[in-house]
Amino acid sequence: MKSRSSLATVLMMSVSLIALTACEEPKVDASVYKSLEQCKGDPLNSSDQCESAFKEAQSQHAAVAPKYSTQEDCQADFGTDKCEVAPYKTSSGGSVFMPLMAGYMMGSLLGGRGSMMSQPLYRSAQSPNSFRTAENRNVGSKTGRTKVASSATSRPTFKSSTRSRGGFGSSGRRFGSGAT
Amino acid sequence: MQRIPVTERPNLADAADEHELEYVAGKGITGWDESAYYQFTTQEIDENFPGPAEELEELCLQVVDRAVNNEEVLSRLGIAEPFWDFIAESWHNGEKNLYGRMDISYDAKGPMKLLEYNADTPTTLYETAVFQWEWLEQAKELGLVPKGCDQFNDLHEKIVETFPKLAIAGLSHFACNPDIEDDKGTIEYLETCAQQAGLETSFLGMEDIGLNDQGQFTDLDDEVITTLVKLYPWEWIMAEEFGSHVPASGVRFIEPPWKAILSNKGLLPLLWGMFEGHPNLLPAFFEDDPAATAFADTGNYVRKPIWSRQGANIEIVEGGKTLSHSDGPYGNDAHILQGFQPLPEFDGAYPLIGIWLVASKADGLCIREDKTLVTGKDAQFVPHVILD
Numbered sequence: 424m425k426s427r428s429s430l431a432t433v434l435m436m437s438v439s440l441i442a443l444t445a446c447e448e449p450k451v452d453a454s455v456y457k458s459l460e461q462c463k464g465d466p467l468n469s470s471d472q473c474e475s476a477f478k479e480a481q482s483q484h485a486a487v488a489p490k491y492s493t494q495e496d497c498q499a500d501f502g503t504d505k506c507e508v509a510p511y512k513t514s515s516g517g518s519v520f521m522p523l524m525a526g527y528m529m530g531s532l533l534g535g536r537g538s539m540m541s542q543p544l545y546r547s548a549q550s551p552n553s554f555r556t557a558e559n560r561n562v563g564s565k566t567g568r569t570k571v572a573s574s575a576t577s578r579p580t581f582k583s584s585t586r587s588r589g590g591f592g593s594s595g596r597r598f599g600s601g602a603t
Numbered sequence: 604m605q606r607i608p609v610t611e612r613p614n615l616a617d618a619a620d621e622h623e624l625e626y627v628a629g630k631g632i633t634g635w636d637e638s639a640y641y642q643f644t645t646q647e648i649d650e651n652f653p654g655p656a657e658e659l660e661e662l663c664l665q666v667v668d669r670a671v672n673n674e675e676v677l678s679r680l681g682i683a684e685p686f687w688d689f690i691a692e693s694w695h696n697g698e699k700n701l702y703g704r705m706d707i708s709y710d711a712k713g714p715m716k717l718l719e720y721n722a723d724t725p726t727t728l729y730e731t732a733v734f735q736w737e738w739l740e741q742a743k744e745l746g747l748v749p750k751g752c753d754q755f756n757d758l759h760e761k762i763v764e765t766f767p768k769l770a771i772a773g774l775s776h777f778a779c780n781p782d783i784e785d786d787k788g789t790i791e792y793l794e795t796c797a798q799q800a801g802l803e804t805s806f807l808g809m810e811d812i813g814l815n816d817q818g819q820f821t822d823l824d825d826e827v828i829t830t831l832v833k834l835y836p837w838e839w840i841m842a843e844e845f846g847s848h849v850p851a852s853g854v855r856f857i858e859p860p861w862k863a864i865l866s867n868k869g870l871l872p873l874l875w876g877m878f879e880g881h882p883n884l885l886p887a888f889f890e891d892d893p894a895a896t897a898f899a900d901t902g903n904y905v906r907k908p909i910w911s912r913q914g915a916n917i918e919i920v921e922g923g924k925t926l927s928h929s930d931g932p933y934g935n936d937a938h939i940l941q942g943f944q945p946l947p948e949f950d951g952a953y954p955l956i957g958i959w960l961v962a963s964k965a966d967g968l969c970i971r972e973d974k975t976l977v978t979g980k981d982a983q984f985v986p987h988v989i990l991d
Contacts, residue, residue, distance in 0.1 A: 479772060486827065511817065540773065578773055578803070585813030585821045590845030591835070592810030595780030598932050600980075601835045602726035602786055603704075603719075603866065603912045 450570040453530035455544065455554055457566060462529075465567055472529070476541035480527035484543040485510050487557035487579040488521035497522060502548035522546075526554055528562060530576065542579050604711040605642045606949035606985075609747050612637065612738070622734055623788065635730065636983035637738055640748065641954065641970050643989050648755050651715055653965035655883045656705055656958040659717055659874075662881070663865050664963070666873045667694055670864050679889060680869040681909055681936055686841050689850035690860045698859035699769050701793075701832075702728070702762065703866075704957045704969075706978075707883075710947040714882040715956070717874075718944070719907075723858050723866035724836050726785055727984060729792040731959060731969040732758035735986045742986075752988040758959050758967035759796070765962045766800035769857065771830045774803045776822055779834035781808035790834045797832070809835050818851050830855045837863035838910050868939050869909045885942035895940050903943045908934045914979035919943060929977050945976055953978070954985065 456462040462473035490509055491497040497506035501522040509519040522545045529541040544554040544562065552564040560575035595601060611631070612618065619626035625633040670676040671691040674684075682690065704725035709715040736756055742748045777794045779786040794804045805822060812828065813821040820828040831854050833840070840846055841863070864870065871887035878884060888895035890906070898904060902923035908916050915931020921943060946953040952972040959967035971982040 580826050583815040583817060583819065583821060583825060583827060585815050585825050588813040589810055590814060590848075591812050591840065591843050592780065592808065593843050594839035595782070595809060595835065598839075598912075599780075600726075600783045600786055600913065601724050601780055601839065602783075602789065603721035603724055603836075 449573050451530070451573045451576055452568065453528050453562070453571045453576055454568050455526060455528050455562060455566050455571075457526040461566060462527075467568060476529035477527055479541040480529075480543040481524065483557075483579060484524045485521070486583075487543065488524070488545065489557065489559075491520045492517060494520050496520070498548070500547060500549075501545065502551065505546070505548070526566070528554070528556070528571070528576070540576075540578055604647065604709070604947075606639050606952070606954070607642055608639045608950075609637065609742070612741055612745060612747070614741075618734075618737070618741075622729075622737075624734070625784070634982070634984055635734070636972065636985050637742075639950070639985055640742075641949075641985060641987040643755075643987065645753075645989055645991050647711075648968070648989055651709060652755065652956075652958050652968060655715060656707075656960060656965040657963070659705060659720075659883055660960055660963045660965075662874055662878050663720060663722075663870065666870060666877060667861050667864050669877070670873065671695070671861065676873065677864075679937070680864060680867045681838070682863060682867075683841060685847060686850065686860070686863075690863060693856075693860040698855070698861070700859055700862060700963065701765060701769065701857050701961065703858075703862070703960050704728075705960065707956050707958060708944045708946050709956050716885050716942075716944045717871070717883055718885075718941075718955070719868055720865050720870055721957075722870075723862045724786075724834050724912075725957075725959075726789045726834070727957065727969055727971065728758070728789050728959075730984045731957070731967055732756065732762070733792070735969065735984070738986045739988060748988055749990055752990050754986075754988060755968040756966075758961065761961040761964070761966040762793070762796045763799045766797045766802055768962065771802060771855065773829055774805055774826070775830040775832055776828045777804055777806045777832045778809050778812065780810075786834050790832070793832060793834075809833070812845065814845055814848055818848050820845070820848070820852050820854055828852075828854055830857070832857045836910070836912075837866065867909050868907050868911075868941075869937070871941055872939050885944055887939055887941040890938040890940055898940055904940045905943050907939055907941060909937045909939060914973075914977045914982075917977045919976060927975060927977060929979060946978075952985075955982070 459473055459477045462468055463470050497520040505523055506520050507523055509521040511519040524543045525546040526544040527541055528544055554562045556575055557579045562571040562575045616626050619632045671694045677687050703722035705720050706718045707715040708718055739754050743750055777790050779790040781787055797804050807822050811823050815821050822828055872889050874884055875887045888898050904920050906918040911933035914929055916934040918928040919926040946955055953976055954970045954972050955978040957969040958965050970985050970987055971978055972985050973979055973982040
């Protein structure tokens with residue numbers, strides 16, 4: 424995949440470009456599906472599980488997906504017709520593009536310590552059979568119950584550039600304790 | 604209810620050290636007094652505290668249900684218009700609450716009376732849940748109190764049990780004014796409970812919260828805040844510079860926004876208005892209500908600002924004369940008048956009982972003593988036992 428740095432100064436999406444050699448890492452259980460229907464078709468899941476995991480992945484999608492300032496750059500990485508307009512604008516008001524969500528990953532231990540984390544997955548133009556996380560970690564091409572590198576299951580970070588700080592705290596400085 | 608003098612544990616300085624509480628040689632632990640304890644019977648606890656507190660909680664929730672759709676009430680509570688829908692939505696969406704502490708006056712002669720509800724930013728949580736419990740265990744071992752003593756205190760277990768039920772996804776941020784030890788200790792304890800419950804957590808000061816171009820709040824690593832467990836009052840959050848960004852920020856807050864209605868002393872006249880004569884309520888009126896004038900004519904009342912904390916700016920009037928008037932930085936906002944139900948006196952101290960609620964269920968009890976009728980920031984925590 425080519426560099427995703429084109430928008431880095433605008434959106435500060437921190438994306439690791441290290442190609443992972445997942446074979447040396449411990450693997451953990453996860454479930455990968457290309458769609459909600461595929462998840463529901465897996466007898467190992469309840470329909471509710473599939474829906475809430477899908478919803479969670481979908482709600483993260485726009486925030487965590489890699490971002491591009493042109494459709495061409497996005498398509499170069501993810502393929503023709505594999506990109507969409509993100510619900511954001513660049514600081515100069517231009518459109519922002521991101522890949523379509525190509526699937527999602529869920530698992531009882533994703534995110535660690537019992538939380539039912541689910542996250543969106545993408546497919547690059549270069550290796551269209553493999554799923555990748557928003558942080559460009561390969562989780563393989565197998566769907567259904569599978570084993571993935573534990574680093575790929577870490578919670579995707581919702582990073583963005585902070586415009587200002589210090590808008591809270593003034594009452595605390597004036598009154599002291601907020602306790603009752 | 605009895606107050607029983609007792610020998611302090613010999614290892615008090617070590618205990619303070621272990622729990623990171625302030626210890627002053629010759630004075631003991633700041634805010635903590637174990638030279639006495641209060642003793643209740645099981646029956647006295649059962650009859651007077653959990654049932655009535657949970658019933659009051661039910662009434663409080665009815666007040667919220669009515670208030671969220673009533674602009675006049677929200678205005679009276681000093682809640683600005685941009686937050687009305689935000690608060691109402693948090694209520695209609697069933698956003699769950701974690702905890703709160705009802706402060707009550709109980710004289711062992713009649714039913715307990717609700718003085719106020721610290722529903723948003725209650726402290727002395729650690730002292731109640733952990734330090735008081737450890738005192739009991741050690742005092743029993745040392746033979747300072749009878750072996751059969753128990754305590755009304757399931758607070759720690761219930762908080763750890765409740766966090767997973769709040770359905771928090773991903774990282775939770777915990778925030779307070781980091782310069783105040785008491786506040787920081789409380790939020791750190793809550794964070795520990797959340798971690799025990801399996802949540803991923805991160806602490807930051809309220810002043811360190813950032814705002815991004817999408818109107819979301821961020822932490823110091825520029826990560827978007829999705830859940831904020833705050834020990835910082837709703838009325839401050841709403842009034843501060845970033846307050847206007849709160850409704851559209853997408854943040855899940857704990858305590859939820861609707862708690863702004865309960866932590867306000869305007870709750871007391873609202874409760875009285877809906878449930879006048881309830882045995883656990885004192886008469887209460889907004890000061891600008893005509894009924895307050897007639898009530899003030901009785902010459903016995905307590906005047907409180909709708910927002911004040913730790914006993915600040917409270918005036919007690921008895922027999923038409925001001926009995927006491929505490930200082931403080933509050934009091935520029937609206938006031939309420941409440942019936943005067945003096946705290947009972949035990950050996951020159953006035954115990955204020957706090958009933959803790961977790962997820963709206965009564966789960967623990969704490970007692971703070973002050974040398975005056977108004978329990979202020981110099982009050983001392985005194986442990987309790989249950990013994991039959």
